[in-house]
Amino acid sequence: MLAERIKTIPPSPTLTINAKAKTMRASGIDVFSLAAGELDFDTPQYIKEAAIQAVKDGFTKYTPVDGILELKEAVCKFIETEYKLNYSPQETIICCGGKHALYNLFQVILNPGDEVIIPAPYWVSYPPMVMLAGGKPIIVDTEEKDGFKLRPEVLKKHLGPWTKAIILNSPSNPTGSVYTKKELEALAEILVDKPIWIISDDVYHKILLKENIKWTSIATLSPELKKKTLIVNAVSKTYSMTGWRIGFLIGPQDIIKATTRLQSQSTSNPSSIAQKAALAALNGPQEFILQWIKALKERVKYLSSFLKTIPGVTCFEPEAAFYAFPNFSSYFSPKIPNSLKLAEYLLEEAKVAVVPGIAFGKEGFIRLSFATSLEVIEESLNRIKTAMEKLR
Known part of the structure; x- marks a missing residue:
């Protein structure tokens, strides 16, 4: 018997969708992901070296x-x-x-x-x-x-x-x-x-x-x-x-x-x-953060401009972090009644992983992460636009 407290707790939707996308990719399906909440940049080398040195020094207790x-x-x-x-x-x-x-x-x-x-x-x-x-x-x-x-x-x-x-x-x-x-x-x-x-x-x-x-x-x-x-x-x-x-x-x-x-x-x-x-x-050094932010600015500029080309979609232009939260509610219908069904549709039809807005307590929206390469963003958005055209 499970404790009552855990029965009301849902699993993290972001991790669930990421896991499903990875499973599809592992089976040979060409899946792109705009769901991840982590930067695609690698941890800087000087930080890694500090961890390696800690191990060498026996700092493991x-x-x-x-x-x-x-x-x-x-x-x-x-x-x-x-x-x-x-x-x-x-x-x-x-x-x-x-x-x-x-x-x-x-x-x-x-x-x-x-x-x-x-x-x-x-x-x-x-x-x-x-x-x-x-x-x-x-x-x-x-x-x-x-x-x-x-x-x-x-x-x-x-x-x-x-x-x-x-x-x-x-x-x-x-x-x-x-x-x-x-x-x-x-x-x-x-x-x-x-x-x-x-x-x-x-x-x-x-x-x-x-x-x-x-x-x-x-x-x-x-x-x-x-x-x-x-x-x-x-x-x-x-x-x-x-x-x-x-x-x-x-x-x-x-x-x-x-x-x-x-x-x-x-x-x-x-x-x-x-x-x-x-x-x-x-x-340690902090200059690399400015380079990362420069890349994120390029990505969000492209993403924001592209979203404007999808009929019926509005989006508050992100000021910080690495997420956009566009409103896709104009596409809701008996076939796609909510953001969860929309996320499922995009994963199956467009082979793009996104996070449904309801996971964040806001129906009608989806979360798109631009913490990935510009190439992935471009391909993903093109796939999303094509998939949405099929719903019109």
Whole structure:
């Protein structure tokens, strides 16, 4: 007999679709994928060398549960540089990826029935993680015309006595939208005096694709907001280290202590070798990131222009990260009634893997990742356009 808690938790749609695409490809079918949430660039060589050196040095034993001090200090320096905020190593924990940091966090702050406000579209794992901690996801819809960003008046309507936290993911997966400082200030005005944690998921914060876009953390707006903001970040996306599984949580010391206690009874420390690689990533050369962003800008420019050639499709132009979230609802019919059926149709008919919008809490849309080569993007979009023409 399975535990009741797991019966309500769906598998990750992104991983499921990726797995199906890989199975089709392994059987000889020519499948392209715009579903992956990881860059196609390889982990930089200096980071790999740091991991190899760690193995050679015998750095293969347990480390402190919350991570090695050198890495925690590097994270604090990273936050100081990127956020202009000062934290101590005691306010930092190293986890097995950003997802693990979030999972730990929900486990230590939520009691049964506590509500977490989650603007939709959202990253697919937010609601299940809240539910596994006994909490209740409060899904708040946002609109394409607003850049998929939460408006203050909408936030007010969803606050209640059971509200324990709100998640802000900027830059956003799946939309690529970024909250401006002014927009964050409007939300902060409502949240600052309330006993509500602000969870700031910032894993894409360095991948900005427009010159006029400036990223701001809500924690930087005032000392009061810093005290109630819990920052989640990672080396996964910025340094193309998704498989290394190193993320971090930064916040008040009592939260970090509780998270460390939980981690000590679950995973223990993150991989010692991966910690050394992450240390090298944060302390080493950073110039390559600009080259990666340059390539991503070329890709998103092509993708955005191409989508405009598909009749009936609209798309908020991504400002950051490496996803687009176009609206294909004009193609819905009895044959293709929703985004899940559309994703299945595109995989079978066009041999292109995409992620249905419903996985992110937003029907009518699909997520397209441009974290792959321009050649793959071009071929995939041509296949999608041809497949959509057959539905007209």
